[in-house]
Amino acid sequence: MKGPAFYRGTIGKKAVMAVTGIILVGWILGHVLGNLLVFRGPAALNEYGALLKSNAVFLWVMRGGLFVTVVLHVTAAVQLVRQQAASRPVGYAKQVPQEATFASRSIRWGGLIIALFIVYHLLHFTTGTLHPSFSHTDVYANMVSAFSIPWVAAIYLVAVAALGLHLFHGVWSIFQTLGVSSQSITVFRRRFSVGIAGIVFFGFTAIVLAILFRLLDGQ
Numbered sequence: 001m002k003g004p005a006f007y008r009g010t011i012g013k014k015a016v017m018a019v020t021g022i023i024l025v026g027w028i029l030g031h032v033l034g035n036l037l038v039f040r041g042p043a044a045l046n047e048y049g050a051l052l053k054s055n056a057v058f059l060w061v062m063r064g065g066l067f068v069t070v071v072l073h074v075t076a077a078v079q080l081v082r083q084q085a086a087s088r089p090v091g092y093a094k095q096v097p098q099e100a101t102f103a104s105r106s107i108r109w110g111g112l113i114i115a116l117f118i119v120y121h122l123l124h125f126t127t128g129t130l131h132p133s134f135s136h137t138d139v140y141a142n143m144v145s146a147f148s149i150p151w152v153a154a155i156y157l158v159a160v161a162a163l164g165l166h167l168f169h170g171v172w173s174i175f176q177t178l179g180v181s182s183q184s185i186t187v188f189r190r191r192f193s194v195g196i197a198g199i200v201f202f203g204f205t206a207i208v209l210a211i212l213f214r215l216l217d218g219q
Contacts, residue, residue: 013076018177020073032203042140049139104169110162117159147211164201168193
């Protein structure tokens with residue numbers, strides 16, 4: 001019973017968040033790099049989409065693994081918040097942020113925005129339920145028709161901003177949780193965290209804005 005006992009403590013939950021966070025960061029980076037193929041035209045992006053769907057077993061195993069990873073990550077986060085609230089039932093009379101960054105102070109509401117966005121994104125681009133002209137084979141057309149609508153583009157831009165902040169704080173925290181947080185690598189930690197968050201934020205933002213302002217070749 002060492003596993004459950006370990007998880008019941010704060011350290012166990014943070015460890016689960018760190019491990020699942022690493023998995024999710026890897027998937028998000030792959031996702032943004034794949035979507036950047038939109039700048040190479042319809043053929044490149046649609047071939048990438050077809051490749052992902054070419055093996056149904058692999059696709060559903062990947063989706064199932066991601067679902068479990070997200071559930072574990074969110075569950076651990078919620079339980080940590082509840083533990084912290086229970087350990088300090090009476091809040092501070094006045095809270096003055098000192099070394100905390102905006103990313104760390106916004107982690108909770110940012111996480112909520114991301115969770116709601118994931119549901120919207122799945123209904124939008126995976127099932128096509130909320131997409132006005134969804135195609136199961138033409139990924140390029142799906143993206144162009146979606147992000148050409150200003151309010152849809154705005155939803156994605158807000159979500160990407162929240163994701164960027166979440167990744168910056170999350171990647172920074174992973175080092176600390178795994179015990180790699182000495183002063184000697186502080187500069188590396190910050191640059192690495194900024195780099196990961198920047199790739200995701202600017203990558204997704206570039207896609208949305210390029211389509212919204214009709215900057216793609218042949219659009």
